[in-house]
Amino acid sequence: MNNIGGQYMRWVFENSATGGRLIMIADDDMMKGEGMLNGQHEHFNTIVINKSPEPQAVIIDQIAYTMPGHSLLPLVSNQYFVFEKPQALVSWQFNRDFYCIVDHDAEVSCVGFLFFGIHHPMFIRLNTDDLKNIGVIEQLFLEDMDEKDRMQGEMLRTLLKRLIIKSTRMAKVQTNGCLQLTDERLDVIRQFNLLLEVHYRQEHEVVFYAGLLNKSPKTLANLFRLCNYASPSAIIHNRIILEAKRYLYYTNKSGKEIGYELGFDSAAHFSRFFKLKTGANLSDFRDAITKQT
Structure with missing residues (x-):
């Protein structure tokens, strides 16, 4: 546990043999995600809880949102985010080597819904019982973060799975307004x-x-x-545009390089696609970013 000047609390579990890392953060003014910044990828998925009844602003990939009071927000590893009042939050950040949500999807059923889903971002409202249940999980995390034995990693993974499953269940209840969304269709x-998350850089067609x-x-x-x-087809195109904007915001790659990264056979083809979907030329979009900074 790190606690500097009483300003923040951060608990870190790390397995030096596997590279697995779990970070639990509370009352931390610096809690953020750098995502794709200067060509570097942060490989941490994040679950954020706003325990306060008050809403707060959050910037995700340069877009401003309002995170409701008493809510949960899942964020994936390539997202940039910064919160207005991070000291009001508690969060868990974990890398693939600690727990791979893709490899263990049969256990938690969250991939393509809670993480990498259609809803960006997904703010999950928490009722009184939800807050109590999350509080219990938080307390168990705190207890096991201080247990330095060979069972610690497995116990923390079990708690993380419990948190993910609970979050997924709450998200399903919240999105259950569509009566046609059966479990089979959701799968x-x-x-x-x-x-799509695996192949969007190479495959752009629904077929x-x-x-x-x-x-x-x-x-x-x-x-x-x-x-x-x-x-x-719209979801495929939106995913490509989202990644293109991340490259434009957070890297110095040229339009030609970005198009190549995203599977386009020519810079002209990528430029036409970007303008068709956003209404802006690549150069104009990047110029607008420069003026904002």
Whole structure:
């Protein structure tokens, strides 16, 4: 545990053999995520709890949002974020080597929904019982962060799984307004989102993802429409644009280099795609960023 000048509290578990790291943070004025900054990737997924009844501002990938009071927010490893009042938050950050949500999706069923899902960002409201349950999990984390034995890592992973499962359940209740969103359909949507996260840099067509899911593109489009989601093609394009903007915000890569990273066969093709989806030229978009800084 680190506690400097009473200004923040940060507990860190690290397995030097595997590189696994779990960080629990409370009352920390510097809690943030740097995401894709100067070409560097931070490999930590994050779960943030606003325990205060008061809302607060948060910037995620240069877009301003309001995080409601008494709410939970999942954030993925390549996101930049900074909170207005981080001292009012408690958070857990973990890397792939500590717990891989993709490899263990059968245990927690969160990939493509809680993390890497359609809703960006997903603010999950917490009622009184939710806050109590989260408080119990937080206390168990605090107890085990001070236990320095060979079982510590496994106990902390068990608690993290409990936190993720609880968060996923609450998110499902919150999004249950779509009566067509059965568990079976949600699993297909989750699988699509996960496949997209793996392949969006190379594969831009719905037919590729439909084939991996053993569905026709039309069947997939109908499923998304039933659940009041954007079309699969729109979701693919939005994911590409999101990553393109991250490159423009946080790296010095040229438009040609970004297009190559995102699977476009020519700089001109990427430039046309970006303008069609955003209404701005690449150069104009980057100039606007420069003026903001």
